[in-house]
Every structure is written in structure tokens, then in C-alpha cells.
Amino acid sequence: MMYKPYKLGLHNPNLTFREKLYLLNVPYFLLISLLAAIGVMMLYSAANGRWDVWALNHAVRFALGFTVMFTASMIDIKLFLRLAYPFYFATLVLLIIVEVAGYTGMGATRWIDLKFIKLQPSELMKIALVMALAKYFHGTTLQTIETIRGIIPPLVMALVPAALIMMQPDLGTAMMLLFTTAVMLFVVGVQIWKFAALAVLAAVFTPIGWHFLHDYQKLRVLTFLDPERDPLGSGYHIMQSKIALGSGGVFGKGFLKGTQSHLNFLPEKHTDFIFTMLSEEFGLIGGIVIVLINMVILAYSYAFAIRTTSYFGKLLIIGLATNYFLYVFINIAMVLGLLPVVGVPLPLISYGGTVILSVCASFGIIMAVYINKDTNLGKE
Secondary structure: OOOOOOOOOOOOOOOOHHHHHHHOOHHHHHHHHHHHHHHHHHHHHHOOOOOOOOHHHHHHHHHHHHHHHHHHHOOOHHHHHHHHHHHHHHHHHHHHHHHHHOEEEOOEEEEEEOOOOEEOHHHHHHHHHHHHHHHHHHOOOHHHHOOHHHHHHHHHHHHHHHHHHHOOOOHHHHHHHHHHHHHHHHHHOOOHHHHHHHHHHHHHHHHHHHOOOOHHHHHHHHHHHOHHHOOOOOOHHHHHHHHHHHHHOOOOOOOOOOHHHHOOOOOOOOOOOHHHHHHHHHHHHHHHHHHHHHHHHHHHHHHHHHHOOOHHHHHHHHHHHHHHHHHHHHHHHHHOOOOOOOOOOOOOOOOOHHHHHHHHHHHHHHHHHHHOOOOOOOOO
């Protein structure tokens, strides 16, 4: 567990733009760009060798995302601290707007139609919640955090948006928010017995919560426990995913030669199950490469947190890096049949607009914290 230091670090005067460019970690951005390039390549394959279906749009969206990432990395960390609560409450308002006048697609109401893009506020909340929690813990003492009263505000900050997101319904994103909150609570020094008490409470209320799940959500859980109970219905996705994964072998069938995906046996091959298609075409080796690239990105991120002197910055990086880890872990575990199918994309590789922008913004904020790693934020 990470306890708040008494001294937050040396004062870092305002850096010039040239100095920030010099401190930019280029390999970090190159690894992120490499994943996006792999995504473009796989989406080109998913469309049977066509650019105009998904690949070109993905490239354009990443170009925009890269611009957001670079811009965010040049921002002073003090601005993130100052805007943490306003950004959180603004995103909360957007979640409420989704409930009132949201765009419905594929049976879920998760978007606000802005005409040029369908904005998904739940993705923005993954950043907003981390910023708000980091600011709260930045201004709170360890003695306060160790009390019940001290952890009620962060729990409320997490539970309110999680409840709104579950109503969309989007159980996967809601669980990601709660897990990230739990990680941040652990890092700041909340006692283990409180986590144990919450776990017992969750176990007690699980049977009650089961009745509030939508029918398709219950079906996903039952299918996870026994995929062969309905092989042509609810179990079709995961069974085809496993067939495609196994058929790829060690080295894969080759680019554009995946039979399960190109003969349309594999569903959602451009979004949730793109890792399966990649593994079919490039085999176990291709899958391991993707995992390793993501592990290096995460290693860089957590290393940045260690080198950062400000408490707010450390928590901000840990929360955003944990969000990214959950994206990767849940998606890969889902297509392998180790978790129920919850509709979490593989970031930078799966097709999607808001996800790319939010992930790139997260990486930009992480880099901004690293560039300003010696800044003393005091008690702003």
C-alpha cells in the first residue's frame, strides 16, 4: 500500500514547450502507435481487404486521438488538479442526459448523438472518476482515510456513475469503475478488513442483485458457466471464438486467411472478438506479441507513477493505468472463455471512436504527469 508522503516533492517551475518536448517519452508513444497500426491492419483484414469499411475510419480516429494525447501531455498537471471535480460533475450530467435522451443501439442506450460522433459518456467517466478520486485523496490525510467517514465520499463518487451506467445497461463498464476505485482505495491505505467486509456484503446481496439483471445478462453468466447449453444461440459467440483461437495454432493461418472470421462464423470480429481473429491469422505468437506490447506500456505507466513526486500525480497514473489494464485483461479473458462476454473492446485495436479518444487522452494525461513529475502541487 502507498502511504502519502509528508513532502510532495521539489517545486518544478513552469516548463517551456521545448522543455516538455525534450522530456516526452518517445518509446511510450511509439508503442501506443504500434498497437493502433496493428488495429488498422486487422480491421483491413476483417473487411476482407477493404479500407473503406473500418480500417480507414480507425486510422483517422487514431490520428485525432494522437492529437488529443499529445495535446494533453503538454498541459500543466496543476490544471488537471483544478478541473478534476468540474470534469467529474460535467460527465455525470452527460450520463444523466443519456438516461433522458440517449441514442439507442444494439439494445443499449449508451451514447449521445452529436451527429459527427456518437459520444459515450461512460468512457469519459473512466477518466473523470480517477481524476476526482485522485484529487480527493490528495487533499485528505491518512488518518481520515482510515475512518469509515473518510471513505464514504469516494464510494459515493464511484457508486453513483456506476449505477447510472448499469441502467444503460453496461455491466462491464460499471464493474471497471468499481474495480479501479477499489485499487485506488487499496493504494492510499484503506485497511484490508474493510475490503473483506465489502466482499462479504457483496456476496450477501448477490442473490438479490441477480434479480435486477436483464435477461440477456443472466444468459451471459449461464453461458459462461456452460457454453454448450445453447451452442447455436447464446453460446455461439464464445464457442466460435475458441474454435478460431485453436485453429490458428502456433504461427497462424496467415494474414487475410482466417477461415472462421472471413467465412463469417466469428461474430463481432471487428470489435469485441478482434483478438480472436488476430490469433487465428497470426497464431499463438501473434497473441503473445499483443500481450507483451501491452505489458510494456503498463510497465512504463507504473514506472512513471513511481518516479512522480506529487501524490495527486501518482494516484492519477495508477488509476488510469489500472483502467487500461482492465480493458486488456477483460477483453482477452472474455474471448478465451475465462470471463463472461461483457462487451469490453481491446483498446487501440478494436473498432470504436470514443474508446480510442478516451484511451489516448488517458495516455496523454499520464505523460503530462511524468513530464511534470517534480511539480509540488501543495494543497490546491
